[in-house]
Amino acid sequence: MAPSRDTATLSESSLVLEEASKRRTFAIISHPDAGKTTLTEKFLLYSGAVQEAGAVKAREGRRRATSDWMAMEQQRGISITSTAIQFRYLDHVLNLLDTPGHRDFSEDTYRVLAAADAAVMVLDVAKGIEAQTLKLFEVCRARRLPIITFLNKLDRPGRPPLELLDEIQAQIGLRPTPVTWPVGIPGDFRGVIDRRSGQFVRFTRTTRGSTVAPEELLSADQAAREEPQAWPLAKDEVDLLTAVGSSLDLPSFLAGDSSPVFVGSALTNFGVHHLLQALVGLAPPPSPRPDTTGAPRPLQAPFSGFVFKIQANMDRAHRDHVAFVRVCSGRFERGETVIHQPSGRPFSTKYAASMFGADRNTVDEAYPGDVVGLVNATELRIGDTLYAAEPVTYPAIPTFAPELFATARPQDTSRYKQFRKGLSQLEQEGVVQVLHDPEGDPAPILAAVGEMQFEVLSHRLSSEYGAPVRLTLTPHRLARRTDAGTALALRSTRGVKVLRRTDGTLLAAFESPFWLDHLHGEHPEWVLDSILTD
Ligand code: G4P
Numbered sequence: 117m118a119p120s121r122d123t124a125t126l127s128e129s130s131l132v133l134e135e136a137s138k139r140r141t142f143a144i145i146s147h148p149d150a151g152k153t154t155l156t157e158k159f160l161l162y163s164g165a166v167q168e169a170g171a172v173k174a175r176e177g178r179r180r181a182t183s184d185w186m187a188m189e190q191q192r193g194i195s196i197t198s199t200a201i202q203f204r205y206l207d208h209v210l211n212l213l214d215t216p217g218h219r220d221f222s223e224d225t226y227r228v229l230a231a232a233d234a235a236v237m238v239l240d241v242a243k244g245i246e247a248q249t250l251k252l253f254e255v256c257r258a259r260r261l262p263i264i265t266f267l268n269k270l271d272r273p274g275r276p277p278l279e280l281l282d283e284i285q286a287q288i289g290l291r292p293t294p295v296t297w298p299v300g301i302p303g304d305f306r307g308v309i310d311r312r313s314g315q316f317v318r319f320t321r322t323t324r325g326s327t328v329a330p331e332e333l334l335s336a337d338q339a340a341r342e343e344p345q346a347w348p349l350a351k352d353e354v355d356l357l358t359a360v361g362s363s364l365d366l367p368s369f370l371a372g373d374s375s376p377v378f379v380g381s382a383l384t385n386f387g388v389h390h391l392l393q394a395l396v397g398l399a400p401p402p403s404p405r406p407d408t409t410g411a412p413r414p415l416q417a418p419f420s421g422f423v424f425k426i427q428a429n430m431d432r433a434h435r436d437h438v439a440f441v442r443v444c445s446g447r448f449e450r451g452e453t454v455i456h457q458p459s460g461r462p463f464s465t466k467y468a469a470s471m472f473g474a475d476r477n478t479v480d481e482a483y484p485g486d487v488v489g490l491v492n493a494t495e496l497r498i499g500d501t502l503y504a505a506e507p508v509t510y511p512a513i514p515t516f517a518p519e520l521f522a523t524a525r526p527q528d529t530s531r532y533k534q535f536r537k538g539l540s541q542l543e544q545e546g547v548v549q550v551l552h553d554p555e556g557d558p559a560p561i562l563a564a565v566g567e568m569q570f571e572v573l574s575h576r577l578s579s580e581y582g583a584p585v586r587l588t589l590t591p592h593r594l595a596r597r598t599d600a601g602t603a604l605a606l607r608s609t610r611g612v613k614v615l616r617r618t619d620g621t622l623l624a625a626f627e628s629p630f631w632l633d634h635l636h637g638e639h640p641e642w643v644l645d646s647i648l649t650d
Contacts, residue, residue: 139485241274260372518563538581
């Protein structure tokens, strides 16, 4: 983004601080079908990035696409990256990071959350928190990521919203604090009470929500006259929320302990405007990121960032390899040579892009919170730090304890070389973890958090490397990081397999969680860590 005439006169560090303060970098997390894609579209509509939303849908095509956004891009003729969409709202710059729209967990999603400063949790009011995505919400909780909750689909019948608040509290331990509250029941939704002003915000539908929904502001007295049934009910519920102390609490939101709740319907655009305002008004701007020693790197320090995602072969014609970097400090300038911390070698940022898909736009500048795609950066790995001038090392992105394991063999042994090459590249991208049994079968054992990771690997090995794989699941269901001493003791224990990851990390894979608990109880001195840091 080019500095405006006004900012050009500011000194470099105040420019960086000013640009950083405008950034909001967030991810939308939701169960598939809760409305993440619809909400994304509506954000673009409200930001003026698209004029009309929902006119073209082609859902089936979209489902099959590797990224929902790539297909959206084709439909709408707008350029958005499959990793981050950047759009302006009011005088802010919002970076919306894509969490893959898989019907399954994947480690990729977790890594994207490491690059976000906040998350929007979208819940379908008819479904609440669904077991499949519970883990995702727990990760946000564990990272103490500030979460804004959006109760979606109030235009159709659903569960009582108060019940959903209980569920959020009980299942993820996050204290919900509604900022807006529905007037009318799910299915007969008229608008919201804005608890900050006590006003009734009445929404009017537009056809399939293709244009911005008109909003009218009514005082409490007017609302009571015009909505004689729905208004008193909503008021009672709001009084109850106030009585139990469920009110917006900024410090605890920023600490990841409470979550401001907004209600609406992404399809009809109800509540989208409030949600966007909350993102700029409540969600935090980028803050100084702590390095491995715990010392925060000031935002205005020279450029630094870390790689949170690697994607190869996005452009099949060029067999490319793109490393996505989240900028943490300073101003990124394309063409500048920075240092790749792990190797200590200079790295040229000549091929920096912000947008992918049909068009790839080069990015000339970026500020803390922004995402830059470095093309053909084959030496970069997930978690690597890049910096200019003053050295810094950011902590590794945690990898998560795998829950699925499979032995991998090439279907066609004459393609063994391609198989090994593909496996190694896909491992670098973080598609799966690759392990070996130091004492047994030499075939690699692949480990993943979700089944989708295996599907992606199989598909890519055969389509990109011409080396179809045969995967045989092992009976192991969970893993813990261990050390050499414990590994030695575990070798003679049944129901456990000790495996070594390519980076040398030792993992103990267990067939049953009960067995793990049992062993841990018997041998509390054994090292069995649940989150595996690189
Ligand atoms: P996802 O990305 O989280 O998977 O969800 P997506 O936005 O694709 O939405 C899933 C389905 O839910 C879509 O319906 C979408 O139109 C619908 N939806 C999203 N938000 C709302 C809402 O606020 N109210 C209602 N009633 N529906 C909503 P679909 O039938 O799968 O597709 P389509 O035929 O509507 O395109």
